[in-house]
Amino acid sequence: MKATVLVRPKVGILDPQGDAVRESLRHLGFAVGDARIGRVVELELDGGDPAQARAEVERMCEQLLANPLIESYEIELIEP
Amino acid sequence: MTERGSRPSVAVVVFPGSNDDGDAAWALRALGADALLVWHGDGELPEGTGAVVLPGGFSYGDYLRCGAIARFSPVMRAVEGFAAAGGPVLGICNGFQILCEAGLLPGVLRANASLSFVCRDVAVRVEQSRPPFTSRAEPGQRLVIPVKHGEGCWYGPSELVDELDSAGRIVLRYEPGENPNGAAADVAGVLNEQGNVMGLMPHPEHAVDPMLGSGDGALILASLVDAARDRMSMPVG
Numbered sequence: 001m002k003a004t005v006l007v008r009p010k011v012g013i014l015d016p017q018g019d020a021v022r023e024s025l026r027h028l029g030f031a032v033g034d035a036r037i038g039r040v041v042e043l044e045l046d047g048g049d050p051a052q053a054r055a056e057v058e059r060m061c062e063q064l065l066a067n068p069l070i071e072s073y074e075i076e077l078i079e080p
Numbered sequence: 081m082t083e084r085g086s087r088p089s090v091a092v093v094v095f096p097g098s099n100d101d102g103d104a105a106w107a108l109r110a111l112g113a114d115a116l117l118v119w120h121g122d123g124e125l126p127e128g129t130g131a132v133v134l135p136g137g138f139s140y141g142d143y144l145r146c147g148a149i150a151r152f153s154p155v156m157r158a159v160e161g162f163a164a165a166g167g168p169v170l171g172i173c174n175g176f177q178i179l180c181e182a183g184l185l186p187g188v189l190r191a192n193a194s195l196s197f198v199c200r201d202v203a204v205r206v207e208q209s210r211p212p213f214t215s216r217a218e219p220g221q222r223l224v225i226p227v228k229h230g231e232g233c234w235y236g237p238s239e240l241v242d243e244l245d246s247a248g249r250i251v252l253r254y255e256p257g258e259n260p261n262g263a264a265a266d267v268a269g270v271l272n273e274q275g276n277v278m279g280l281m282p283h284p285e286h287a288v289d290p291m292l293g294s295g296d297g298a299l300i301l302a303s304l305v306d307a308a309r310d311r312m313s314m315p316v317g
Contacts, residue, residue, distance in 0.1 A: 013235075067148075
């Protein structure tokens with residue numbers, strides 16, 4: 001089984017990287033209101049139980065993949 | 081038991097990617113400590129360690145988030161145990177980031193608001209004069225200490241800032257107009273609840289000799305050396 005974790009800066013948290021990218025996009029002539037930059041983590045998991053896999057990836061997020069003070073996360077499971 | 085007046089041992093942890101370990105050890109030795117470099121893979125601190133310094137650098141290449149990986153180094157278990165037993169632990173720059181990620185200090189360090197790496201002297205104000213980190217400084221004293229970082233913007237939710245402020249745990253603040261990174265509430269250094277773990281973004285080890293621009297950082301490191309000496313002269317048990 002595979003999982004994709006999407007880590008985002010939380011709403012209300014300043015994202016200077018996103019701001020810089022937004023400005024660059026505007027320089028290129030794109031009408032961009034806001035840009036926010038997160039991170040994607042792709043995981044290959046052992047085991048076949050989706051509920052168990054999701055619970056495990058949640059623990060990974062809480063303990064390492066995201067910092068709950070500033071980041072939120074979404075988990076997508078890709079079953080074979 | 082160590083006699084008061086002898087050189088106390090201060091462990092300086094070396095992570096892969098640390099680059100201020102040498103300066104930290106040099107500064108601590110100049111201030112009367114016996115500084116021991118400890119490899120991050122060691123599961124224990126040297127016997128008789130009186131204080132621990134986590135130095136600046138880019139441990140593990142700042143992968144994922146700065147400090148996020150270093151906290152899993154074997155030595156961190158020993159550092160956590162040392163801190164839990166009341167031992168003084170000082171994190172400088174990357175060391176501060178590691179202590180925040182490890183949950184030993186509140187908040188998190190993020191990319192500078194300017195997105196620029198800053199490398200310059202900044203003025204900070206000592207908010208609290210207390211052992212083990214600021215006993216040699218006066219409350220309100222202005223210290224000039226260099227910073228050099230790209231991710232030094234301390235952040236905590238406003239409730240956390242209020243809590244830290246009322247408990248006197250914001251121990252160093254950038255002076256008005258000096259905040260180099262956009263840190264919330266001008267936080268340059270914070271303490272844990274027990275007051276024996278501190279992190280700061282400025283580099284006191286680069287400011288221990290007026291010949292190099294400022295000797296103000298020596299007040300912080302010498303406070304730590306005092307605390308290490310006091311700890312080592314305490315009866316064991």
